[in-house]
Amino acid sequence: MKVTVVGAGNVGATVAECVARKDMANEVVLIDIQEGVAQGKALDLWESAPIHQFDTTLTGGSDYALTEGSDICVITAGLPRKPGMSRDDLLAKNASIVRSVTEAFTKTSPNAILIIVSNPLDVMTYVAYMTSGFPSHRVMGMAGVLDTARYRAFLATELNVSVKDIQAMLLGGHGDTMVPLPRYTTIAGTPVTDLLPESRINEIVERTKKGGGEIVGLMGTSAWYAPGAAAAEMCEAIIKDSNRVVPAAAWCTGEYGCDGMFIGVPVKLGREGVKEIVEIELDEAEQKLMQESAEHVRVNVEALERIEAGASA
Numbered sequence: 001m002k003v004t005v006v007g008a009g010n011v012g013a014t015v016a017e018c019v020a021r022k023d024m025a026n027e028v029v030l031i032d033i034q035e036g037v038a039q040g041k042a043l044d045l046w047e048s049a050p051i052h053q054f055d056t057t058l059t060g061g062s063d064y065a066l067t068e069g070s071d072i073c074v075i076t077a078g079l080p081r082k083p084g085m086s087r088d089d090l091l092a093k094n095a096s097i098v099r100s101v102t103e104a105f106t107k108t109s110p111n112a113i114l115i116i117v118s119n120p121l122d123v124m125t126y127v128a129y130m131t132s133g134f135p136s137h138r139v140m141g142m143a144g145v146l147d148t149a150r151y152r153a154f155l156a157t158e159l160n161v162s163v164k165d166i167q168a169m170l171l172g173g174h175g176d177t178m179v180p181l182p183r184y185t186t187i188a189g190t191p192v193t194d195l196l197p198e199s200r201i202n203e204i205v206e207r208t209k210k211g212g213g214e215i216v217g218l219m220g221t222s223a224w225y226a227p228g229a230a231a232a233e234m235c236e237a238i239i240k241d242s243n244r245v246v247p248a249a250a251w252c253t254g255e256y257g258c259d260g261m262f263i264g265v266p267v268k269l270g271r272e273g274v275k276e277i278v279e280i281e282l283d284e285a286e287q288k289l290m291q292e293s294a295e296h297v298r299v300n301v302e303a304l305e306r307i308e309a310g311a312s313a
Contacts, residue, residue, distance in 0.1 A: 001025040001239050004070040004109070006101050007077035008032035008060060011117060013041045014228025015074050020045055020056040022232065024239050029067050030060035038062065070109040072238060074231050075128065077101050078118035090119050091300065092307045098124045102131040113238055113273045116141045117231050121174040122297045123304055125249045125262040136251035137274040143174035144247020144264040145230040150211040154204045159195060161187055169247055170208070171256070171264050172293030178264065179289045180205040184280065237269035250274050257287065258294045261301065
């Protein structure tokens, strides 16, 4: 199996490292517009192989010929968030980047699966889908895995339990409109609603929604360890054909009341990509939040279309 990571910044390099250290692929290729950066990071990672004991080879550069025959492409390329910048501020600039990257990659690997990490996530996944012409099951966005990981990490700290014993699911758009599902959150089978008061759960949910912004405020740039690990987890589920059920931005055609958009829903991941969208029952309040999140995604897609229509006029 061959995995390409486009964008050799902090997130992309972390994806490459996580995939390599798990020894799940034969080869990882790092691509970046700054050729020396991709080559240098790939070489540095390869030199760590004897220490970490993995055999996955790593190469890097700016020539998409290196990516030929890839099975998976993780697109992290784009401008990072800065303090005071929302994901939506990145809309037009990152759409242009994601479109050009997708066009270049799909010429060399027309049968690959695309995992989009660039923000704003749901819209960038749509851009990659429309640009690639790939069937929808081979295009997805990494959002819910990251959001759920943050949620579980905060709960583990609050309850002083292992993260391994926490099962949770967050749906909806990536960002402030994500849809929390405390009813489906358990700690070793015990509902979190039995362990924490509603007010405290709500506080943890709010921190999760703003988890990326919290890190931007602390460091002055976007997170990379958790996003990189989240994308690598999706790669692993695909490569191993494990049928893992994870939340991801997938193309919906009526599921959860969402139609003609990429939005975070539970999906079964395997060698073909998204094998199935898993529908769980939402109560009235949860469904209302899901519709609000879907409307936010739709508004962003329409905003991008207006921007690009104006630019071409």
